Amino acid sequence: MAKVSVVLGLNYGDEGKGKVSTFLASNSDIALRCTGGNNAGHTVELNGQKIVFHLIPSGILNDKTEAVIGNGVVLDPKVLFEEIDALQELGVDLKKLHISTRAHLIFLYHLVEDKLQEFLKGDDKVGTTARGIGPCYMDKANRIGLRIIDMYSDTFENKLRRNIKNKNQIFELYGFPTLDEEKIVADYLNYRDRLKPYVCDTVSYLHRAIEEDKTIVCEGAQATGLDMDLGDYPMVTSSNPTIGGIQTGSGLGAKDLTDIYGVCKAYASRVGEGPFISEQNNEIGDTIRELGHEYGATTKRPRRCGWMDLVALKYAVRINSITSLALNHLDTIGKLKRAKLCVAYKLNDKLYDEYSDDIIGHEEEVTPIYEDFDTDFDINGQKNYDELDEKAKVYIKRIEKHLNVPVKFIGTGPDNDDMIIR
Ligand code: GDP
Ligand code: IMO
Ligand code: MG
Numbered sequence: 001m002a003k004v005s006v007v008l009g010l011n012y013g014d015e016g017k018g019k020v021s022t023f024l025a026s027n028s029d030i031a032l033r034c035t036g037g038n039n040a041g042h043t044v045e046l047n048g049q050k051i052v053f054h055l056i057p058s059g060i061l062n063d064k065t066e067a068v069i070g071n072g073v074v075l076d077p078k079v080l081f082e083e084i085d086a087l088q089e090l091g092v093d094l095k096k097l098h099i100s101t102r103a104h105l106i107f108l109y110h111l112v113e114d115k116l117q118e119f120l121k122g123d124d125k126v127g128t129t130a131r132g133i134g135p136c137y138m139d140k141a142n143r144i145g146l147r148i149i150d151m152y153s154d155t156f157e158n159k160l161r162r163n164i165k166n167k168n169q170i171f172e173l174y175g176f177p178t179l180d181e182e183k184i185v186a187d188y189l190n191y192r193d194r195l196k197p198y199v200c201d202t203v204s205y206l207h208r209a210i211e212e213d214k215t216i217v218c219e220g221a222q223a224t225g226l227d228m229d230l231g232d233y234p235m236v237t238s239s240n241p242t243i244g245g246i247q248t249g250s251g252l253g254a255k256d257l258t259d260i261y262g263v264c265k266a267y268a269s270r271v272g273e274g275p276f277i278s279e280q281n282n283e284i285g286d287t288i289r290e291l292g293h294e295y296g297a298t299t300k301r302p303r304r305c306g307w308m309d310l311v312a313l314k315y316a317v318r319i320n321s322i323t324s325l326a327l328n329h330l331d332t333i334g335k336l337k338r339a340k341l342c343v344a345y346k347l348n349d350k351l352y353d354e355y356s357d358d359i360i361g362h363e364e365e366v367t368p369i370y371e372d373f374d375t376d377f378d379i380n381g382q383k384n385y386d387e388l389d390e391k392a393k394v395y396i397k398r399i400e401k402h403l404n405v406p407v408k409f410i411g412t413g414p415d416n417d418d419m420i421i422r
Contacts, residue, residue, distance in 0.1 A: 002210040005259040006246055007326075009223025010316040012270035014296070014303065015263040016328035018042025020409060021219035022058045022416055024261075029214040031059025032206070034070030034249035035241055036221035037106060037136070038079045039129040041297025045415045051090070052297050055080050057219045060092055068202050071102035072239070072249020074136040075148070077191040098200035101149035107160075108184055109167040110135040116176055126235055127272030129298050137238035139163075148199055151192040160185055203251030210256055218246055218257075224316035225270070232363075235274025243320045261408070262322035264313060266333040266395070269294050269303040275363035278342040279306035292332040293414075307370065309342040310402040315355035317403050327399065328411030330392060331418070334377040340370040341398060371398065382412045385420050 005028070007021045022044045025031045033040075038054035044061065045051075051061070055075060060067035069075065084094050110132030117134065118125045128134060139145040144163060150156050161181060168178040209216060222241035225231045230242055239245060247254060267288050270276045279285065285305040288294065294303035316322070333339045345352040345359060346367040352359070359366060377389035388410075396407050410420040 002213045002215070002256075003258050004210070004216045004218060004252060004256050005261060006218045006220060006243065006257050007261045007263060008220040008243065008246075008320050008322070009241065010262040010264045010313055010320070010322070011223050011268050011309075012225040012274075012276070013223045014041075014269055014271070014294075015223065015265050016326070016411055017220055017263050018044045018053060018058045019328065019411065019414075019416055019419075020261060020263050020326045021217055022061060023409070023419060024217040025057070025059025025062050025065045027215065028059060028062075028065055028217040030066045030068055030206070030209055030216040031057035031062075032068045032070055032216055032218040032250060033057040033221065034068075034072045034218060035245045036237065036239055037074035037131060037133045038076055039131050039133045039237060039298060040221035042219065042221075043297050043414075048415065054083060054298065056083050056087065056097065057217075059217055059219065060087065060096060063093070066096045066098065068200075068206065069097070069099045069103060070202050070206075070250040071100040072245060073100070073103045074106050074133060074140070074239075075099070075103045076106035076132065077188070077195060079131075081191075081194065097198050098202055098205060099148065099195065099198040100202040101199055102147050104136055104140045104145045104147050105151070105188075106132045106136045107146075107163070107188070108179055109164060110139070112171060112176060112179065113167065116171070116174055120174075124234075125273060127274075129272075131298070134238040148195060151188065151195070156192075157185060157189075160188060206250060206252060210252075218250065218252075220246065224320065225274075225312065230319055232274045235272070260321055260323045261326055262313075262317055262320060262324075262405070263326045263328065264308065265292070265329040266308060266327055267292070267329065267339070268306050268308050271296050271299070271301050271303050276304055276306060277312070277345065277363055277366050278309040278368050279304055287336065288332070291335045292329055307340045307342050307368075308399070309368070310399065311342060311345055311352065311355055314403055317405055322405055324406050324408040325399075325403065326409035326411070327396065327407045330395070330410050331380045331412045333375045333395070334379050334389075334392065337374075337376045339373050339375040339395070341373065341395075341402075342368040343371050343402060344369040373398070379412050381415070381418045383417070383420055385410070385422050388420065
């Protein structure tokens with residue numbers, strides 16, 4: 001039976017999707033990335049060696065697994081080739097990589113526009129990764145984006161020159177330095193040749209694989225809280241990291257997706273601006289950051305840290321049709337000795353145990369209602385659920401009870417092997 005497992009972030013990103021995806025890829029024929037771009041940073045640790053992926057699905061590390069970058073990804077060729085070079089040095093066979101004809105290209109002007117837009121937003125800035133992601137998706141929606149397939153058309157150079165000229169006019173208007181048109185054109189004509197061997201009709205490729213009963217693991221990027229429709233708009237990314245984005249980003253249909261894993265941490269983190277109801281902007285947050293090494297894999301920014309928020313997670317479980325959970329960093333919560341779970345919100349004397357639109361715009365007025373847990377346990381590197389400390393089991397069971405989905409994977413350390421499978 002064909003099987004497509006999807007790995008989705010349920011919070012604000014950085015839940016450990018890379019780790020869970022590489023693990024599942026070890027039993028999969030194909031590893032797929034089909035959402036976001038190099039705003040993602042997915043860390044995989046294998047026997048102490050750290051590898052960070054931005055565009056290529058981390059499952060490519062497995063010798064037998066083919067890798068696909070789907071049509072929903074926005075692709076910066078410069079970053080892609082850096083990643084390809086680094087993986088080649090590690091001995092990874094890049095002939096296994098297939099990239100969608102329809103993926104949109106990121107150009108240097110998107111990076112400049114990202115900075116300009118943040119500047120113009122002033123105090124309302126999003127705190128983006130500055131990788132040109134939002135402007136690239138904007139051009140896609142505005143129907144002036146250029147896809148990989150467009151690079152091989154006679155009209156490519158003209159369209160690119162038109163875009164550069166138009167963007168330069170805007171940059172000039174705001175006193176931003178203009179870009180060198182000739183250099184950009186020359187760079188992309190080079191990239192076009194280098195990309196050629198990887199380019200593929202990935203929609204047909206994936207559907208053929210399903211017909212041949214192959215197994216696919218789809219590595220989501222970003223997370224529900226950052227979804228531009230269902231997350232904390234406007235403090236979001238410019239795409240849909242939720243389950244619908246997986247379908248439009250790959251060409252796979254709803255019935256093709258058999259297992260949907262929601263990844264979360266035993267606490268919570270967020271990078272960039274925006275609401276974070278259970279944030280601990282205090283000594284506790286600082287301690288979580290140090291114990292969990294919560295610094296961005298893409299931008300190295302310190303991540304904001306706080307308690308796990310079961311109200312927000314329940315919402316994410318519902319909208320993504322999550323079938324089971326991966327709970328990472330349980331070892332880190334053990335080092336904290338005591339931890340809290342946010343089980344409800346209080347706003348204007350009303351209690352909410354599930355997410356409501358009443359909260360939108362009032363996040364700072366919400367009082368999170370917590371339950372307190374004794375988490376004094378050392379489970380570092382443990383692999384067996386039965387041997388797990390009883391206090392850790394109490395914590396897991398409370399999460400399962402609220403979310404009504406089983407925790408299937410439990411992270412007990414940063415290495416890929418540091419995982420309990422139930
Ligand atoms: P992603 O973007 O969702 O793939 O997550 P990131 O790679 O950005 O951040 C997750 C970080 O947590 C990485 O540095 C992982 O190595 C680390 N990590 C993942 N699971 C665990 C775990 O169970 N315990 C510990 N201590 N670290 C973990
Ligand atoms: P992974 O896949 C955490 C955040 C940025 C910013 C907002 C918009 O590693 O979980 P963008 O550059 O996308 O326009 O920024 O989204 N953000 C992430 N935060 N993990 C990510 O990816 C993120 N990708 C984007 O910090 O707040
Ligand atoms: Mg990350």
